[in-house]
Each structure stands twice: as C-alpha cells, then as structure tokens.
Amino acid sequence: MNVAVIGLGLIGGSVLRALAASGHRVLGYDADPATRATARTAAAQAPAAARWQVTPTVRDTVAQAELVVLAVPLPAVGGVLDQLADVGYAGLVTDVTSVKSPVQALVEERLHRQPQRLAGYVGGHPMAGRETSGFGATDPTLFAGCAWVLCLEPRGTSLADWLELAALITPLGARVVPATAAEHDRAVAAVSHVPHLLAAALVAGAADDPLAGTLAAGSFRDGTRVAATRPELVAAMCGGNADAVGPALDAVLEALHRARAAVDADDPIAALRDWLAPASVARAAWPHRPGTARELPVRVDELLALGRAGGWVTSVAPDRRTVTAVRPVRPGPA
Amino acid sequence: MNVAVIGLGLIGGSVLRALAASGHRVLGYDADPATRATARTAAAQAPAAARWQVTPTVRDTVAQAELVVLAVPLPAVGGVLDQLADVGYAGLVTDVTSVKSPVQALVEERLHRQPQRLAGYVGGHPMAGRETSGFGATDPTLFAGCAWVLCLEPRGTSLADWLELAALITPLGARVVPATAAEHDRAVAAVSHVPHLLAAALVAGAADDPLAGTLAAGSFRDGTRVAATRPELVAAMCGGNADAVGPALDAVLEALHRARAAVDADDPIAALRDWLAPASVARAAWPHRPGTARELPVRVDELLALGRAGGWVTSVAPDRRTVTAVRPVRPGPA
Numbered sequence: 258m259n260v261a262v263i264g265l266g267l268i269g270g271s272v273l274r275a276l277a278a279s280g281h282r283v284l285g286y287d288a289d290p291a292t293r294a295t296a297r298t299a300a301a302q303a304p305a306a307a308r309w310q311v312t313p314t315v316r317d318t319v320a321q322a323e324l325v326v327l328a329v330p331l332p333a334v335g336g337v338l339d340q341l342a343d344v345g346y347a348g349l350v351t352d353v354t355s356v357k358s359p360v361q362a363l364v365e366e367r368l369h370r371q372p373q374r375l376a377g378y379v380g381g382h383p384m385a386g387r388e389t390s391g392f393g394a395t396d397p398t399l400f401a402g403c404a405w406v407l408c409l410e411p412r413g414t415s416l417a418d419w420l421e422l423a424a425l426i427t428p429l430g431a432r433v434v435p436a437t438a439a440e441h442d443r444a445v446a447a448v449s450h451v452p453h454l455l456a457a458a459l460v461a462g463a464a465d466d467p468l469a470g471t472l473a474a475g476s477f478r479d480g481t482r483v484a485a486t487r488p489e490l491v492a493a494m495c496g497g498n499a500d501a502v503g504p505a506l507d508a509v510l511e512a513l514h515r516a517r518a519a520v521d522a523d524d525p526i527a528a529l530r531d532w533l534a535p536a537s538v539a540r541a542a543w544p545h546r547p548g549t550a551r552e553l554p555v556r557v558d559e560l561l562a563l564g565r566a567g568g569w570v571t572s573v574a575p576d577r578r579t580v581t582a583v584r585p586v587r588p589g590p591a
Numbered sequence: 592m593n594v595a596v597i598g599l600g601l602i603g604g605s606v607l608r609a610l611a612a613s614g615h616r617v618l619g620y621d622a623d624p625a626t627r628a629t630a631r632t633a634a635a636q637a638p639a640a641a642r643w644q645v646t647p648t649v650r651d652t653v654a655q656a657e658l659v660v661l662a663v664p665l666p667a668v669g670g671v672l673d674q675l676a677d678v679g680y681a682g683l684v685t686d687v688t689s690v691k692s693p694v695q696a697l698v699e700e701r702l703h704r705q706p707q708r709l710a711g712y713v714g715g716h717p718m719a720g721r722e723t724s725g726f727g728a729t730d731p732t733l734f735a736g737c738a739w740v741l742c743l744e745p746r747g748t749s750l751a752d753w754l755e756l757a758a759l760i761t762p763l764g765a766r767v768v769p770a771t772a773a774e775h776d777r778a779v780a781a782v783s784h785v786p787h788l789l790a791a792a793l794v795a796g797a798a799d800d801p802l803a804g805t806l807a808a809g810s811f812r813d814g815t816r817v818a819a820t821r822p823e824l825v826a827a828m829c830g831g832n833a834d835a836v837g838p839a840l841d842a843v844l845e846a847l848h849r850a851r852a853a854v855d856a857d858d859p860i861a862a863l864r865d866w867l868a869p870a871s872v873a874r875a876a877w878p879h880r881p882g883t884a885r886e887l888p889v890r891v892d893e894l895l896a897l898g899r900a901g902g903w904v905t906s907v908a909p910d911r912r913t914v915t916a917v918r919p920v921r922p923g924p925a
Contacts, residue, residue, distance in 0.1 A: 404806050441806075445806055458850065459785065461842075462843040463778075468770060468775075468898055469779075470877055471738055472738050472775075476720075476787060480813070483809075486871065489864055495854065499859040508795075509792045509847075510851065521837060524830075525833040527826070529826040529830045539794050539818075540818040543804060544807070566801050587801065
C-alpha cells in the first residue's frame with residue numbers, strides 16, 4: 258500500500274517505520290526541517306526492504322498515497338486537512354490523535370467541505386504513549402500488543418475503509434479496538450486524561466511541605482509520574498476532550514467525597530475498608546487476561562459490541578468477511 | 592547494642608538483619624510460629640558475624656534488650672506494649688508503624704501507666720514500603736538511602752534517646768528525619784495515604800467500562816498501582832491517621848474542583864494549562880537533590896527546623912554534640 262505519514266514525532270515516526278518494515282511504500286513529512294533531516298538520515302541507515310522516503314512538502318507526500326496518516330498534534334490537524342482538500346486528495350485518511358470527536362468534526366468541516374466527499378476517514382488512536390518524544394524515540398515495534406482504536410460510526414464510517422485499516426495495522430501486532438468516537442473519548446477520559454489531573458492534584462497537595470517531599474516514596478512517585486509531563490500537552494489533551502473529561506472527573510470526585518465521608522465515620526477503618534474493597538479487586542484483576550480467539554462476522558453491530566466488551570481484532574480474513582476477535586476474560590462477581 | 596525486634600515481616604525482619612549485619616546482638620520474635628521458623632532457618636544460613644536469634648516468647652526476646660523495635664501492625668501495638676509493661680521492660684522502645692500520633696498515645700496509655708516511667712520511647716517510621724511482604728522478602732540493605740523518621744517532641748522525647756537511635760540507624764544508610772509525630776502524620780497523609788485513596792478512586796471511575804479497561808495504559812497503570820494493595824492494610828493506614836488524612840484529602844479535592852472548573856471554562860485548554868503548570872514544575876524538580884553535608888549542633892529546635900526544611904541526619908558525632916545534616920536543594924521560584 259502507498260502510505261503518507263504527516264508528522265514524524267514518536268507515534269507518526271513509529272508508524273512510518275513499522276509500515277515500511279511491513280513492506281509498504283511509505284513517504285513521510287514533518288513541518289520541522291530538522292525532524293525531516295533526522296528521518297531522512299535514519300532512512301538511509303535502514304535495511305533496503307524497510308526504507309521510507311522523506312519529502313519536502315505535504316503535496317509531494319500525498320501525491321501517490323492511498324492512505325494518509327495524520328500524526329500531528331490536535332491544533333495542527335485542521336491546517337493539514339485544508340492542505341489535503343486543496344490538493345484534491347481522494348484516498349483514505351486516518352489519524353492518531355488522542356481525542357476522536359473533535360477530529361471527526363474537523364474532518365466534516367475541512368475535508369468534506371466539497372460538494373462530494375473525496376476522501377474517506379477512519380479515526381484512529383494507538384494507546385502507545387511514552388515518556389520520550391521526537392523521531393529519535395521512534396520504534397517500529399512500538400505497536401506490538403498495544404490497543405489501537407479504529408473508530409466505527411454506525412452512520413458515517415465505510416466498513417470497507419475500516420477493514421482496510423484494520424488489515425494494515427493488525428500485522429504490526431496492534432490490538433484493533435472498534436469503538437465510536439464518543440465511546441473512545443469517554444474511555445480515554447477515565448483511564449488517561451483524568452489520571453493526569455489526579456497526578457497534578459497530588460503534587461499540589463504536597464508542594465508546600467518540604468518534609469513531605471523528603472518522605473515521599475513509591476506511592477507518590479508512581480501516582481504523580483505523569484504530572485511532570487509538559488502542561489501544554491496535558492491541557493491540550495484534557496481540554497480538547499472537555500465534554501468527556503468533565504463527567505469522568507465528576508465520577509472520581511464523587512468516589513473521593515465518599516472516601517472523605519468514610520474518613521469522618523465513627524469507625525473510619527471499617528468505612529474505608531468497605532470503600533476500598535471493590536477497587537482492590539478490580540485493580541488486582543487488571544489487565545484482564547485475553548480469552549480464546551474466535552471468528553467474528555464483519556458487521557458494524559458485531560464489531561461495536563466487541564469493543565464495548567473490551568475486545569479487539571487481531572486479524573482480518575483475506576476475503577474481509579470475518580475477523581479474528583479476542584475478548585478479555587473478566588473475573589466474575591466475587 | 593542488645594536489640595529485640597518484635598514482628599518479623601518485611602520491615603521488622605529487614606531491621607533484624609540490617610542490625611545483625613551491623614554487628615549488634617539481635618533477637619527476634621514473631622507471633623506466627625511459621626514466620627519464626629523461617630527466620631530461624633535464615634539465621635542458620637547467615638554469616639556467623641551477622642547472625643540473629645529467634646526466641647519463642649516476647650519475654651525471652653526482651654530479657655536482655657537495651658532497645659525494643661516494635662514492628663507489628665498498628666492494631667497489635669497495644670497488646671505488645673502491655674506485654675512489655677508486664678515484664679517490667681525498662682529500656683528504650685521504638686516502632687516502625689506508618690502513623691505516629693496514635694502509637695504515641697498508646698505508649699502513654701499502656702507503657703507509661705506505671706507510677707514511674709520505666710521505658711523510653713522514640714517513634715520511628717522508615718519509608719521503605721515494598722509490594723512484597725513477609726520474612727521471605729526481607730533485605731538487610733532495605734534502608735540504604737531511605738528516609739527514616741525519628742519523632743522528636745519538644746516536650747516528651749529524651750534527646751539522648753533520640754541520638755541513641757539516630758546513631759544506631761544512620762550506619763544502615765538511612766536518612767534520619769527529625770519531626771514531631773503530628774508533622775510526620777500530616778506529611779505521610781499527603782504523600783502516602785491520600786495517594787492510595789486517589790488510586791482507588793481512579794479504578795472506581797473506570798471499573799464499569801470494559802472498553803476503558805482495554806484502553807488503559809501507562810498513566811492508568813502507574814496511577815492505580817497501589818490500589819491493588821489489600822484493602823484492610825490501606826484502611827488501617829488511612830483510618831489510623833484520619834485526623835491528618837481528612838485535611839490532606841480536602842486539599843486535593845479543592846485542587847480537583849479547581850481543575851473541574853477549568854474543564855468548564857470558555858477556553859478549557861488555557862485554563863487547564865494554568866492549573867497544571869505549577870505541579871509540572873514541582874514534580875519535575877522532585878526528588879530534590881541533596882545539598883552539601885554540614886555539621887549541626889544537637890538541639891531540639893535545630894533538628895526540628897532541619898526536618899521541616901526537608902533535611903535529614905546522616906551521622907551522629909561520637910560525642911553526640913553534633914550531627915552531620917543534609918538539606919535538599921529546592922529549585923527557587925521560577
């Protein structure tokens with residue numbers, strides 16, 4: 258497949274390298290000339306069979322492409338979509354942005370503004386963040402075993418386009434998770450965005466006490482690790498998903514207010530034990546063990562039900578009528 | 592020194608082994624016969640110069656002791672103090688419990704109930720928790736570089752007793768932190784107890800959504816790691832320190848409610864960036880770099896000021912008139 262990757266940071270650069278290593282013809286572009294130079298030098302050192310090309314403009318990059326992977330930060334997505342529309346790009350588009358509804362809205366507004374829809378769009382999000390960033394941190398094996406959401410809207414996504422992407426990505430070892438943009442945004446608010454806010458609040462709670470800083474050990478270190486992330490990145494991530502982060506944070510606040518009441522109870526130890534017990538069971542059971550792989554007919558409702566059950570697709574049959582699907586084994590009620 | 596260690600779990604067993612390796616004569620006791628057998632077998636395999644003895648009763652263990660180290664869970668402390676009072680133990684007592692004010696109150700009530708004070712008491716807390724537990728997990732090097740609070744009350748603690756313990760513990764590599772019981776309890780509420788509650792709340796916020804469980808990755812894993820701890824242990828820790836945990840949790844809730852308002856702001860990205868920035872700077876600067884070691888005169892006010900500044904004692908001069916003290920280098924206001 259002819260693939261264009263726009264944005265060569267950690268995720269975009271790793272997609273570029275992983276697809277090149279998979280035998281696809283991959284061209285890459287980054288707005289930063291220094292990043293382009295780094296990616297070009299790395300290409301020259303890659304094995305001939307896994308080599309990519311770096312082009313000086315978006316137009317050159319997408320000229321031959323059947324698929325464009327947008328791997329730029331959310332604030333830059335609109336501008337790149339405008340460029341794709343300007344050059345009349347008519348292939349498939351996906352992205353790797355950490356929120357999906359806002360990108361979907363941008364695609365409707367910017368790319369599908371023509372009287373007829375030229376390009377197809379399937380939103381994507383590989384859950385493969387790392388502490389490091391930049392092309393120097395890229396890794397063609399980054400996606401092995403990682404969950405990679407591909408958005409599937411009952412109205413709006415072409416199932417053929419979705420399967421095309423799933424067939425491209427599953428060979429990288431990714432667990433392709435079907436979900437609507439809204440389902441994705443709710444889930445990542447709870448497991449990724451709100452944890453960043455809690456980490457920052459924990460740091461704030463201890464920041465004025467040097468003694469606390471000296472006594473802080475494992476639980477503080479782990480609970481606050483992501484608080485050191487650059488605030489503009491976390492703000493863009495959480496603020497760009499404000500509609501889902503608000504309710505997710507409300508749910509955590511509600512739980513914490515119940516904990517606060519337990520601290521004030523006549524028997525705080527007993528009250529806290531009751532409050533803590535379900536989370537302890539749930540956390541000990543996570544991550545859930547993968548169940549047996551099964552064939553699943555390719556239907557939007559079947560795929561979305563799989564995603565809602567926490568399942569994922571590991572391969573697409575050559576005739577694209579079935580996929581191989583895995584559901585996690587969740588512990589039963591205790 | 593003749594030392595008796597009562598309770599041979601991770602911390603007690605490691606204290607036993609570390610002090611034996613330091614050349615002290617150490618006897619150990621645990622209420623559980625299986626733990627005693629394990630500790631006895633391990634002693635037989637230790638080098639002769641670092642050997643300890645395991646005794647069948649508390650009475651035998653403390654008969655020759657100049658120092659008793661209480662390393663039992665908080666609910667068991669009162670009973671052991673009663674036993675010490677019953678046998679007329681008149682040496683020094685310390686403990687390793689994770690809250691200090693409640694133990695101090697128990698000592699007043701149980702050990703000092705005689706008309707005259709027989710035993711001296713200095714509360715202690717090595718910040719050396721691990722995921723593992725039991726004598727099998729013990730490690731004589733567990734305390735190298737670890738902060739070990741020794742409580743110092745302006746009225747109530749004998750400075751000679753405090754120095755005796757500091758001189759015993761600093762050779763294990765521990766950073767001996769002077770603090771009052773109340774200061775200790777406030778600090779650990781913020782950096783240890785509240786993080787456990789936040790971890791549980793994060794798990795609760797995602798527990799009902801299997802999709803969220805599948806998309807959860809690094810920030811969820813780290814932010815919830817301690818939520819898998821046995822709930823009765825966390826409840827005992829937090830509930831036993833309820834007076835300090837309540838206000839510490841209030842401070843975090845206040846910060847989170849400000850974050851919630853930022854999510855609802857007209858420009859949530861800008862509002863969240865402002866909210867996140869101070870914590871990002873603070874977390875990136877933690878742990879603080881140790882400053883230059885300096886001699887400090889042995890005075891209660893000097894030692895408590897050192898602890899409040901996040902500093903610690905690394906050694907006690909042979910004449911016990913000075914200690915070597917280190918203060919952390921904190922970044923200045925940005």
